[in-house]
Amino acid sequence: MIKILLVEDDEACAYTIQGGLELIGDYAVIRAKDGVEGWSLYCTEKPDVVVSDIEMPFMDGGELLKKIRADNPSVVVIMESGKTTPKSVVESLELGADDYIKKPFIAEELHAHIQAIFRRLHIRTNENQEDSPATVVRIGKYRFDVHENMLEIGMQTIKLTDREANILQMLYDRKNTIVPRKEILSSFWKDENDPFHSRSLDVFISKLRKYLSFDPSVKIVVTRGKGIRLID
Known part of the structure; x- marks a missing residue:
């Protein structure tokens, strides 16, 4: 069962x-009439x-989205x-929304949007129990699919090479801490002293810095003599 928080001030619509x-059967729905109640719930x-x-x-939806993210x-x-x-679509996506749907819509349409997102993120639901566990993480405003080697931000998708993705994953796994340069070299190259x-x-x-440059809050910092750190 998927728990949904529906934040909608139009009572009839909600x-x-x-x-x-x-009625679709996969959802338990909790309702809130405004952003303040939505945040509390x-x-x-x-x-x-x-x-x-x-x-x-x-509290409008944009402010609620910021707090949730x-x-x-x-x-x-x-x-x-x-x-x-x-403009409204881009603003929502840049704040971290996964999708944007135009009103009015029917429940089946929303259901299709949710299932599409879950398939993309490899999230298990009653409909796709055989899917692999989630392999998507967030780096700032980016989504990083470590299985598909994909970085996504807003409507932009960046395909990484295996080596790029592996290095980024290593930095992400120890984000905000310095990963020794020799450790990275020995993990991906045979001769770390070459x-x-x-x-x-x-x-x-x-290259990774360039890919991540669309979110100023994300930085890759090289500390001479020590190593490399992903700041998120």
């Missing part, structure tokens, strides 16, 4: 969506998915709105 999702209920309107009283970069968040201008391999590592780090 009732229709909740009823439709529960998010903290107590820890939902698997948050579906939130954007324009709401007291600060608490949990991985929970699935879908923003809904009657507005689908490029100057050519050391220069190759510098090239890979330069």
